[in-house]
Amino acid sequence: MSKQIIIVGSGNAAMCAGIAALEAGARVLMLEKADQELAGGNTKYTAGAMRFAYDNADDLMPLLKDPDDPRLAVTDFGGYTKAKFAEDLLGFNGGRPLSAEQERLIGDSLPAMQWLGGHGVKFEPIYSRQSFEKDGRHVFWGGLTLAAENEGVGLFDMELAAFERMGGVIRYDSAVTGLVMDGGRVTGVKVGDETVEADAVILACGGFEASSERRHDWMGGHWDKAKVRGTPMNTGDGMAMALANGAQQNGLMDGCHATPMDLHMPDYANLDLPASERKNYRKICYFLGVMLNANGDRFVDEGENFRNYTYAQFGKAVLEQPGHFAWQIFDAKVDDLLYAEYSFHDAHFVEAETLDALCEKLEGVDKAAAGATLAAYNAAVNDDVAFDPTSLDGKNTPGLDLPKSNWAQRLDTPPFKAYPVTGGITFTYGGLKVSDTGAVLAQDDTPIAGLYAAGEMVGGVFFEGYPGGSGLTSGAVFGRLAGQGAALA
Numbered sequence: 001m002s003k004q005i006i007i008v009g010s011g012n013a014a015m016c017a018g019i020a021a022l023e024a025g026a027r028v029l030m031l032e033k034a035d036q037e038l039a040g041g042n043t044k045y046t047a048g049a050m051r052f053a054y055d056n057a058d059d060l061m062p063l064l065k066d067p068d069d070p071r072l073a074v075t076d077f078g079g080y081t082k083a084k085f086a087e088d089l090l091g092f093n094g095g096r097p098l099s100a101e102q103e104r105l106i107g108d109s110l111p112a113m114q115w116l117g118g119h120g121v122k123f124e125p126i127y128s129r130q131s132f133e134k135d136g137r138h139v140f141w142g143g144l145t146l147a148a149e150n151e152g153v154g155l156f157d158m159e160l161a162a163f164e165r166m167g168g169v170i171r172y173d174s175a176v177t178g179l180v181m182d183g184g185r186v187t188g189v190k191v192g193d194e195t196v197e198a199d200a201v202i203l204a205c206g207g208f209e210a211s212s213e214r215r216h217d218w219m220g221g222h223w224d225k226a227k228v229r230g231t232p233m234n235t236g237d238g239m240a241m242a243l244a245n246g247a248q249q250n251g252l253m254d255g256c257h258a259t260p261m262d263l264h265m266p267d268y269a270n271l272d273l274p275a276s277e278r279k280n281y282r283k284i285c286y287f288l289g290v291m292l293n294a295n296g297d298r299f300v301d302e303g304e305n306f307r308n309y310t311y312a313q314f315g316k317a318v319l320e321q322p323g324h325f326a327w328q329i330f331d332a333k334v335d336d337l338l339y340a341e342y343s344f345h346d347a348h349f350v351e352a353e354t355l356d357a358l359c360e361k362l363e364g365v366d367k368a369a370a371g372a373t374l375a376a377y378n379a380a381v382n383d384d385v386a387f388d389p390t391s392l393d394g395k396n397t398p399g400l401d402l403p404k405s406n407w408a409q410r411l412d413t414p415p416f417k418a419y420p421v422t423g424g425i426t427f428t429y430g431g432l433k434v435s436d437t438g439a440v441l442a443q444d445d446t447p448i449a450g451l452y453a454a455g456e457m458v459g460g461v462f463f464e465g466y467p468g469g470s471g472l473t474s475g476a477v478f479g480r481l482a483g484q485g486a487a488l489a
Contacts, residue, residue: 004198006196007030008205016454021487024487038231041233042230042234049129051085052080052113053110074137082106089106092309094464121155125140142468189201201486202482205238205457234427247442251429251462253428255428260282260326282341283341285307285334286302287306301403304405318422326421331417351415353415355371377400377408380397382395382397429466433460434482437485438482452485
């Protein structure tokens with residue numbers, strides 16, 4: 001008789017685990033804490049972009065929803081090799097070598113995408129966010145090329161359709177409250193007073209970012225003050241259950257995916273909005289301007305690298321500033337380059353015709369110091385280098401103690417705008433240790449029989465930063481691994 005698998009959670013990792021287990025011949029019941037509207041975990045809050053290694057455009061074509069898009073003929077996708085993916089991950093490792101989890105993420109990234117494509121999950125080039133027009137061509141940059149149609153919501157919808165088409169069953173409003181153990185083996189779960197039996201359980205119910213108490217206890221620092229960008233459901237319940245039954249912790253517990261967010265956004269990114277709009281509280285175009293803290297000082301090199309490689313650290317940096325906020329300053333030259341979040345109907349900003357007048361409107365900021373900082377920045381801009389948003393252009397600010405290394409343009413064209421931001425947390429990096437079949441490992445590195453984990457619950461994938469789009473890919477890679485492992489054990 002085929003195995004009965006229970007999957008806890010319903011986001012991208014859970015769906016990939018379910019599809020893989022069904023593909024391997026198992027019966028699958030997915031238990032989701034949320035109601036049907038809020039199901040899907042953090043996946044629905046994402047832009048649906050997935051980072052993966054590919055050699056050239058030939059690897060992308062089979063993944064596209066519309067391979068006849070006329071823009072493809074004038075598009076330069078370039079390539080994103082495994083070596084480059086490794087280099088990008090190492091850039092956030094704080095001197096650590098690649099972990100086993102990172103090696104798997106890199107090596108299995110393209111196969112996982114191709115596997116999803118084979119189950120009807122298709123993608124579109126991210127023309128609006130990951131390319132610039134140059135000499136009549138669409139030039140992609142930063143290694144992040146494809147996203148699901150209709151972003152995270154579309155990814156969830158396509159994966160759910162595949163899961164149900166293959167015979168998977170999902171129950172909503174079914175919060176798992178405990179694991180059922182028998183002789184050291186997981187044999188099911190508790191849903192309130194109900195016991196649901198299974199041959200294996202896959203925990204794919206997210207990290208602990210939505211619990212301020214667990215952020216305080218497990219992360220420390222200022223993380224209990226962060227805005228929660230994603231679902232309110234990821235409160236660390238699955239991780240707590242696993243740890244209570246002897247699971248081994250893995251990864252950097254105080255690490256997380258963060259990003260600058262609108263200071264005045266509600267937690268969970270305004271649940272009254274359609275899920276596809278909640279991402280619009282992000283404010284990630286800082287590389288086109290400067291950021292000032294309450295002291296009127298710049299505190300990061302806004303042009304250090306493409307924003308794919310900096311927004312996670314800069315979200316943390318904003319949160320560490322006095323008062324846990326900053327202001328992003330732009331002039332009218334970059335209006336057409338600012339992402340849609342900056343013109344979103346709920347975006348907060350102030351505007352003025354001069355920089356001095358703008359500084360007067362920066363609530364909570366030392367106005368005189370802010371004016372001096374902006375004047376010093378303008379005076380330092382290198383006019384000998386042309387601005388080019390498609391490359392690390394080297395247009396910098398010689399002489400400043402804190403440089404802006406790329407894309408440094410004078411703030412000299414009114415109207416000037418400033419957007420208040422804080423640090424928003426998306427998902428946590430610390431999690432559980434899993435085997436090469438996705439099984440959760442005990443303290444002695446032996447598998448806990450019948451227990452698997454995927455997605456945000458897998459520790460050791462990210463450490464001190466995050467190349468954009470890697471999270472969803474990690475969910476797909478480790479979800480597929482856990483689904484196969486649970487079904488074939």
